[in-house]
Amino acid sequence: MNLFRFFSKTQSAPAARERLQVLLAHERASAGGSDLVAKLKDEILRVISRHMQIDQDKVSVKMERGEQVSTLAVDVEIPFNAAKAAAGRKKAA
Amino acid sequence: MGKVIVVTSGKGGVGKTTSSAALGAALAQNGEKVVVVDFDVGLRNLDLVMGAERRVVYDLVNVIQGEAKLPQALIRDKRVETLYLLPASQTRDKDNLTPEGVEKVIAALKKAFDWVICDSPAGIERGATLAMRHADIAIVVTNPEVSSVRDSDRIIGLLDSKTLKAENGERMEKHLLLTRYDPARAERGDMLKVDDVLEILSIPLLGIIPESMDVLRASNLGSPVTLADEGSAPSRAYFDAVRRLKGEALPVTVPGERRSFFGKLFGRKAA
Numbered sequence: 001m002n003l004f005r006f007f008s009k010t011q012s013a014p015a016a017r018e019r020l021q022v023l024l025a026h027e028r029a030s031a032g033g034s035d036l037v038a039k040l041k042d043e044i045l046r047v048i049s050r051h052m053q054i055d056q057d058k059v060s061v062k063m064e065r066g067e068q069v070s071t072l073a074v075d076v077e078i079p080f081n082a083a084k085a086a087a088g089r090k091k092a093a
Numbered sequence: 094m095g096k097v098i099v100v101t102s103g104k105g106g107v108g109k110t111t112s113s114a115a116l117g118a119a120l121a122q123n124g125e126k127v128v129v130v131d132f133d134v135g136l137r138n139l140d141l142v143m144g145a146e147r148r149v150v151y152d153l154v155n156v157i158q159g160e161a162k163l164p165q166a167l168i169r170d171k172r173v174e175t176l177y178l179l180p181a182s183q184t185r186d187k188d189n190l191t192p193e194g195v196e197k198v199i200a201a202l203k204k205a206f207d208w209v210i211c212d213s214p215a216g217i218e219r220g221a222t223l224a225m226r227h228a229d230i231a232i233v234v235t236n237p238e239v240s241s242v243r244d245s246d247r248i249i250g251l252l253d254s255k256t257l258k259a260e261n262g263e264r265m266e267k268h269l270l271l272t273r274y275d276p277a278r279a280e281r282g283d284m285l286k287v288d289d290v291l292e293i294l295s296i297p298l299l300g301i302i303p304e305s306m307d308v309l310r311a312s313n314l315g316s317p318v319t320l321a322d323e324g325s326a327p328s329r330a331y332f333d334a335v336r337r338l339k340g341e342a343l344p345v346t347v348p349g350e351r352r353s354f355f356g357k358l359f360g361r362k363a364a
């Protein structure tokens with residue numbers, strides 16, 4: 001590494017520390033079985049599959065585990081027929 | 094059909110994960126469609142090195158067990174759009190990797206990608222043998238140090254016996270990637286020489302990656318070194334390695350020396 005590059009770079013250790021803190025906070029939580037985001041994901045998918053047959057290919061789950069907030073995006077394509085069938089079932093019940 | 098590469102070594106801590114990320118990113122930076130697959134079930138780290146650790150939803154074991162479809166488990170890199178990661182499971186153990194499951198996943202990946210790079214766990218057990226099983230090309234990562242060279246020799250033996258290629262009587266293409274090469278220590282004579290390692294292992298040299306702070310910085314930032322700093326010495330070495338992988342006859346230069354290896358090495362008995 002030449003001197004110019006050496007001085008032009010900011011320290012990377014703080015970034016490493018921050019990334020690890022966030023990651024480990026989530027991992028330690030999930031070791032006790034309480035990763036909230038992961039739990040939500042599982043439950044949301046279970047609820048949806050109670051009402052309609054989920055086509056696995058049409059489900060996309062994205063997570064971003066953050067320090068203050070995590071985001072969970074569950075994208076489910078609901079075909080018109082499945083929606084109709086679910087409505088029909090409810091009426092019959 | 095894509096090519097399957099296994100990045101392997103026997104010994105841990107030699108630079109397999111670093112190299113899987115760097116080579117995968119370098120290929121993708123050249124426009125190739127690449128997926129890097131973490132086979133280190135229980136001790137995943139490729140997600141960290143690639144900066145995707147907060148985005149892991151499903152993993153290789155979920156796909157093998159039918160709990161998720163392959164596209165759902167693939168994580169697309171935020172910087173290079175043709176680069177994908179298939180993470181390993183952190184919570185389950187290696188027994189969840191079944192030979193049939195791995196075969197299916199690799200077959201599907203080969204159809205969708207130009208390159209499938211399998212980051213092998215250390216050791217010679219199930220995880221390592223499954224990672225190499227379907228490989229077309231093996232990259233043997235070695236440090237210029239006695240125990241690493243010995244373990245690489247052992248791995249080369251496994252590549253020539255335990256892989257599908259070997260069982261079908263075909264030749265496994267093997268390349269040596271010498272990593273963590275320290276020119277200062279080489280100068281002092283405290284490190285095995287490149288020629289010595291090559292003579293012992295007698296497989297062609299893909300590249301020499303210098304020991305460098307840039308690698309550490311990149312992993313701190315969660316970026317393959319070729320993306321974090323394209324012009325750094327290790328990045329240039331990885332970019333050159335990728336050109337050789339693609340068949341270009343590019344001489345290998347020893348970091349800190351003007352000498353370069355050519356002809357001699359590629360002319361050596363290509364094992």
Ligand SMILES: Nc1ncnc2c1ncn2[C@@H]1O[C@H](COP(=O)(O)OP(=O)(O)O)[C@@H](O)[C@H]1O
Binds near residue numbers: 272304312
């Ligand atoms: N060329 C290099 N220069 C400096 N450090 C390196 C280099 N290659 C790897 N390392 C460091 O060595 C350690 C082990 O590397 P890693 O890629 O995880 O090895 P493996 O996957 O073989 O166990 C990591 O801390 C990594 O940052």
Ligand SMILES: [Mg+2]
Binds near residue numbers: 110111133138
């Ligand atoms: Mg590793």
